[in-house]
Amino acid sequence: MQALAVVSRSSRIECIHYGHFCITDSDKNIKYHIGDPNTKIFIRSSAKPIIAVAFVESGAMERFGITLEELAIICSSHSGQYFHRQAVKSILHKLGLNEDSLLCGCTDPYNEEMLNLLIRENKRPSPLFNCCSGKHSGMLALCRFYGYPIENYNNVNHPVQKLIFKTITDLMGCNAEDIILGVDGCTVPGYMISLHHHSYLYSLLASGYNAKSKYRNSLGLINKAMRDNPRMVMGDGKFCTELMKACGSKVIGKVGDEGVYCVSIPEKNIGISVKIADGSERAIYPVIIQLLKQLGVLNGTEIENLKAWEYPIVKDYKGSVIGNILPVIDIEKPFAQNPVTGQRISENESRFIW
Amino acid sequence: MEPLAVVTRDNYIESIHYGYVCIVNSSGKVIYNLGEYNTRIFFRSSAKPIQVIPLLQSGAADALGFSKKEIAIACASHSGQKIHQEAVEELLKKLDLSKDNLHCGIMTPYSEEENKRLAAQGESPSVFHCSCSGKHSAMLALAKFRGYNVDNYEKKSNPVQEEILKNLAEFAEAEADTIPIGTDGCGAPIYLLPIHKIALTYAKLSEYAQDRNSAYHQSCKTVFDAMTQYPEMVAGDYEFCTELMQATGSKLIGKVGCEAVYCLGIKKDNLGICIKIADGNERAVYPVVVQILRDIGILGNSEFSGLKHWYNIMLKNNLGEEIGRIIPICDLKSPINKQYHLGDSISFSDKV
Numbered sequence: 001m002q003a004l005a006v007v008s009r010s011s012r013i014e015c016i017h018y019g020h021f022c023i024t025d026s027d028k029n030i031k032y033h034i035g036d037p038n039t040k041i042f043i044r045s046s047a048k049p050i051i052a053v054a055f056v057e058s059g060a061m062e063r064f065g066i067t068l069e070e071l072a073i074i075c076s077s078h079s080g081q082y083f084h085r086q087a088v089k090s091i092l093h094k095l096g097l098n099e100d101s102l103l104c105g106c107t108d109p110y111n112e113e114m115l116n117l118l119i120r121e122n123k124r125p126s127p128l129f130n131c132c133s134g135k136h137s138g139m140l141a142l143c144r145f146y147g148y149p150i151e152n153y154n155n156v157n158h159p160v161q162k163l164i165f166k167t168i169t170d171l172m173g174c175n176a177e178d179i180i181l182g183v184d185g186c187t188v189p190g191y192m193i194s195l196h197h198h199s200y201l202y203s204l205l206a207s208g209y210n211a212k213s214k215y216r217n218s219l220g221l222i223n224k225a226m227r228d229n230p231r232m233v234m235g236d237g238k239f240c241t242e243l244m245k246a247c248g249s250k251v252i253g254k255v256g257d258e259g260v261y262c263v264s265i266p267e268k269n270i271g272i273s274v275k276i277a278d279g280s281e282r283a284i285y286p287v288i289i290q291l292l293k294q295l296g297v298l299n300g301t302e303i304e305n306l307k308a309w310e311y312p313i314v315k316d317y318k319g320s321v322i323g324n325i326l327p328v329i330d331i332e333k334p335f336a337q338n339p340v341t342g343q344r345i346s347e348n349e350s351r352f353i354w
Numbered sequence: 355m356e357p358l359a360v361v362t363r364d365n366y367i368e369s370i371h372y373g374y375v376c377i378v379n380s381s382g383k384v385i386y387n388l389g390e391y392n393t394r395i396f397f398r399s400s401a402k403p404i405q406v407i408p409l410l411q412s413g414a415a416d417a418l419g420f421s422k423k424e425i426a427i428a429c430a431s432h433s434g435q436k437i438h439q440e441a442v443e444e445l446l447k448k449l450d451l452s453k454d455n456l457h458c459g460i461m462t463p464y465s466e467e468e469n470k471r472l473a474a475q476g477e478s479p480s481v482f483h484c485s486c487s488g489k490h491s492a493m494l495a496l497a498k499f500r501g502y503n504v505d506n507y508e509k510k511s512n513p514v515q516e517e518i519l520k521n522l523a524e525f526a527e528a529e530a531d532t533i534p535i536g537t538d539g540c541g542a543p544i545y546l547l548p549i550h551k552i553a554l555t556y557a558k559l560s561e562y563a564q565d566r567n568s569a570y571h572q573s574c575k576t577v578f579d580a581m582t583q584y585p586e587m588v589a590g591d592y593e594f595c596t597e598l599m600q601a602t603g604s605k606l607i608g609k610v611g612c613e614a615v616y617c618l619g620i621k622k623d624n625l626g627i628c629i630k631i632a633d634g635n636e637r638a639v640y641p642v643v644v645q646i647l648r649d650i651g652i653l654g655n656s657e658f659s660g661l662k663h664w665y666n667i668m669l670k671n672n673l674g675e676e677i678g679r680i681i682p683i684c685d686l687k688s689p690i691n692k693q694y695h696l697g698d699s700i701s702f703s704d705k706v
Binding site for chain 2: 001011018040041042105119180181185186187190259278279280316317319320322342
């Protein structure tokens with residue numbers, strides 16, 4: 001297992017995050033990787049833009065007059081801000097439904113302000129606050145479009161889930177056996193696939209209208225929807241949104257639970273899949289920025305704008321800086337470093353020194 | 355470093371936690387270890403029961419009339435419940451000091467209930483909510499008793515910190531001036547030590563607590579008694595340290611540290627245990643601690659059943675249905691007997 005990031009305290013390594021990544025082009029060629037690219041991971045919420053292909057492909061967008069903003073929320077893990085909830089509400093309204101049809105369950109919103117507001121007003125969050133409510137409304141739209149029952153749409157045997165599964169296997173160009181099904185946090189099927197396949201799916205999204213796939217038009221529209229609406233994809237102050245905003249949406253970034261992250265890089269037609277083995281999200285940000293830097297995707301200003309994510313600060317309770325989360329990857333020399341806790345480390349601009 | 359716990363989803367491994375375990379006796383002999391036990395880690399809040407010893411050894415605690423409950427809060431990473439806030443306030447009162455003298459900083463309390471109460475009433479947390487406010491009060495007490503400067507008691511140059519370091523080095527059988535010192539979350543000094551040395555401090559604490567001939571007997575016995583008699587002060591309701599000590603009577607003390615450190619002192623055979631999850635995720639600590647205590651025969655069946663919810667921790671989806679578990683996979687008696695990879699299928703029933 002290879003270290004991808006470390007956490008420092010007083011210039012010593014306090015924690016280490018191990019993991020895998022795979023970078024693949026739209027011809028399915030692996031460009032770089034750390035760890036076995038055939039390792040299978042649950043792709044969690046990073047599946048959302050891929051799931052959305054089935055929705056766009058059906059023609060449901062046109063039938064129900066779904067906007068690009070609304071398509072972006074279907075691809076999102078949103079933070080429950082007002083405009084997110086409005087977008088989901090609007091989709092449901094266009095389907096003649098309301099939030100009672102959502103089977104995603106209720107969870108606290110990621111947005112701290114919204115969460116505090118709910119607590120102050122002693123309110124339970126409605127399903128609209130659930131980060132997956134956009135995806136669920138997309139599934140409901142498919143049900144409505146094909147005339148499937150809207151009950152139990154989250155069940156693996158429901159025709160809408162079978163359609164989504166078929167679309168994903170088609171996109172991956174693989175057999176059904178290559179995908180292991182599980183259950184996601186929001187109760188719909190979750191997909192376990194290899195890092196290679198995972199990064200390939202994101203390379204297809206990167207290529208969009210130019211993808212060598214029969215789904216190219218849908219991929220192109222999803223690509224556009226997400227890049228045009230970065231605030232919809234996650235929310236203010238959240239990594240996916242901040243990453244896309246900082247670089248003028250030259251990449252698409254999408255988080256998944258348990259340390260999963262994907263990036264599509266349209267200008268290079270490549271996709272990145274990262275999995276932090278221990279499931280920690282804090283290690284993802286510096287690893288992604290570092291990878292984009294080393295791939296030559298980000299320019300100086302963009303890197304500067306993303307500094308807080310590249311070297312996230314560890315503070316004490318009084319707010320003094322006592323450490324950083326530091327990326328320790330080198331795509332050209334993947335095995336150059338083998339950090340150990342207790343080791344001295346000092347962050348000096350963009351280089352880390354042992 | 356070895357895999358210590360896995361997180362499953364639908365009987366597949368979704369995430370893996372690596373780490374270290376070291377168990378020593380009070381002579382420093384390593385009885386069991388997983389991973390290289392010379393690896394150095396920050397002691398973090400697990401150091402508190404050791405850091406409090408100079409307060410007791412100096413006579414300050416007696417002179418100032420500290421109760422066992424107050425010693426327990428000095429050893430605590432408390433969750434900021436009302437009882438904790440009051441205990442710290444009481445401590446400060448005995449010192450004729452106020453909250454302004456506490457330099458631990460302000461943090462959101464671990465107690466969800468208290469946190470929600472604060473949010474609901476539009477209140478901000480105070481220094482009393484800081485999990486380290488008990489430790490800081492104890493440091494202030496020692497400074498006051500010795501006549502040291504109370505205004506910079508948390509700085510490593512203050513004689514209070516020198517005294518604490520000297521004692522800790524003695525328990526760790528290390529040279530004080532060779533121990534790298536970092537800054538803890540609460541701004542106080544924290545020590546970087548090899549894992550087996552950290553375990554040794556707890557083994558010594560366990561031995562001295564029972565050995566009437568030890569010069570540290572009274573102090574160590576007080577720490578042990580305080581933590582085991584007032585476990586609710588050491589962490590809080592629904593917290594692991596509290597529930598572990600509630601379930602095990604006076605057999606052992608257990609103390610968590612930030613970034614997934616855990617230490618235990620066990621009376622039987624004077625054992626000290628140090629665990630570190632390399633990635634710093636605390637969720638893996640609990641099942642590993644319970645597994646290890648079972649492996650070395652410390653937990654009886656009824657104690658174990660009371661702690662089951664910390665052993666194979668259930669993970670639920672948004673509708674409250676079980677979708678996976680956090681499962682300990684460490685085996686002290688036969689380390690590295692099996693490889694674990696992401697995506698491997700694993701049966702939960704295997705480990706019950």
